[in-house]
Amino acid sequence: MKRLIVSTALICASAVAANAAEVRIKAYSSMAKNLLYTKVFLDEFIKPANEAGKGLFKIAFIGGPEVTPARKSAQALKRGVFDIVYGPAGYYAGDVPEGLALHGRTVPPSVLRKNGAYELLSKIWAERVDAKFLAWGISNLSYNLFFTTEPKVTDGKLDLTGMKMRASPTYKPRVESLGGIPVRVPAPEMYTALKSGIVKGTGWPEIGIAATGVGKLMKYKVEPNFYATNHIIIFNQKTWAKLPKKAQDIITKAAMDYEAKSVEIMNKVRAEENAKLEKFGIKTIKLTGKGAEHFTKSGNDALWETVSKRSKYAKELRALLEPKTN
Numbered sequence: 048m049k050r051l052i053v054s055t056a057l058i059c060a061s062a063v064a065a066n067a068a069e070v071r072i073k074a075y076s077s078m079a080k081n082l083l084y085t086k087v088f089l090d091e092f093i094k095p096a097n098e099a100g101k102g103l104f105k106i107a108f109i110g111g112p113e114v115t116p117a118r119k120s121a122q123a124l125k126r127g128v129f130d131i132v133y134g135p136a137g138y139y140a141g142d143v144p145e146g147l148a149l150h151g152r153t154v155p156p157s158v159l160r161k162n163g164a165y166e167l168l169s170k171i172w173a174e175r176v177d178a179k180f181l182a183w184g185i186s187n188l189s190y191n192l193f194f195t196t197e198p199k200v201t202d203g204k205l206d207l208t209g210m211k212m213r214a215s216p217t218y219k220p221r222v223e224s225l226g227g228i229p230v231r232v233p234a235p236e237m238y239t240a241l242k243s244g245i246v247k248g249t250g251w252p253e254i255g256i257a258a259t260g261v262g263k264l265m266k267y268k269v270e271p272n273f274y275a276t277n278h279i280i281i282f283n284q285k286t287w288a289k290l291p292k293k294a295q296d297i298i299t300k301a302a303m304d305y306e307a308k309s310v311e312i313m314n315k316v317r318a319e320e321n322a323k324l325e326k327f328g329i330k331t332i333k334l335t336g337k338g339a340e341h342f343t344k345s346g347n348d349a350l351w352e353t354v355s356k357r358s359k360y361a362k363e364l365r366a367l368l369e370p371k372t373n
Contacts, residue, residue: 070104070290075124077117077134078234082258083316084185084278085111088133091308092182092280096301103294106131112235121176121281130286132178136279137217143175144357145364147216149183150274151350152368156183156306164367171360172281179287182280182302184309185252188317189272190218193256193265193329194248195241203338205269211246213237218250220349221273225342237261252276254316257323268324270333273346278309 074093076085093106100106115123117138124132132139136146145168152159159165168180192198192205192212199206207227214222214229222229232240232249240246241264249261253272256262280302287295334342355361 072104072106072130073109074106074131075109075129076111077120077138079111087309092305100297124283125176130283133280140216145171148354148364149277152275156186177284178281179284181282182306184306185276185278187310188252188276190250190274192250192269194267196247204341213246213249220353221346224345224349254320262327265329267330271339
């Protein structure tokens with residue numbers, strides 16, 4: 048009996064020791080948990096990383112905008128409130144203005160991992176918010192402008208002069224380049240702002256607006272699409288440095304797998320999203336010829352001008368993110 052008691056005690060002690068050695072890593076998403084983007088983060092990054100790293104670490108999802116506003120998330124990561132922050136870099140462009148540059152990329156992350164872009168991005172994020180640039184997922188989508196009322200098209204060009212548009216930092220250059228008035232409205236308040244008429248439209252990735260509830264308010268969307276999406280994962284450098292090499296390798300692999308898997312998922316979902324928008328009766332305004340050229344060029348020029356005003360790395364970033372045009 049004494050041997051059994053001793054053995055049981057040793058087993059319990061070993062289990063406690065194993066759990067004590069497992070590092071808890073706190074993760075945050077700047078987008079609501081119910082959105083597909085966050086679900087991809089949870090299912091394709093956190094879940095497989097935890098399975099592979101069992102006993103070494105456990106990534107615990109703390110929450111999203113209901114916990115900390117997205118614009119404050121990078122500073123929260125810097126202070127150690129979170130160890131991982133996930134979401135569009137534009138959401139915290141006040142802290143990392145170079146995040147807006149990611150929208151100007153013309154080649155996929157697989158190329159950027161090889162041409163030095165990731166090294167530069169990690170350098171920038173380290174300087175700005177003491178973070179490691181870990182992954183760039185959902186990189187295959189672009190954005191549309193959606194409207195509750197019909198926008199003006201003058202001489203084939205979209206004209207938003209005087210129109211108030213909901214705009215995060217991601218869309219601010221795009222809206223201003225067309226004469227619109229950007230209004231900062233947090234995503235959770237977007238529905239109310241649109242329904243009440245405070246703003247007449249918003250920019251949004253080509254997938255996901257239906258899930259926000261905002262899709263049913265929209266009457267028009269404009270093509271061509273603009274910019275490139277980025278749902279990045281950044282990691283607190285101090286936390287990263289404390290992890291054993293094995294844990295770092297597991298998390299790095301999970302991040303790279305997430306990059307590829309997220310693209311596959313979004314490619315499949317794109318058709319489903321278009322079908323949903325058709326059911327809402329959203330009409331598409333297709334700009335063509337010089338109107339389409341103006342729409343694209345004015346948006347890109349405004350984007351890089353915005354980055355150039357706030358970053359000494361703008362020229363270097365553009366050369367890496369747009370290697371075919373620079």
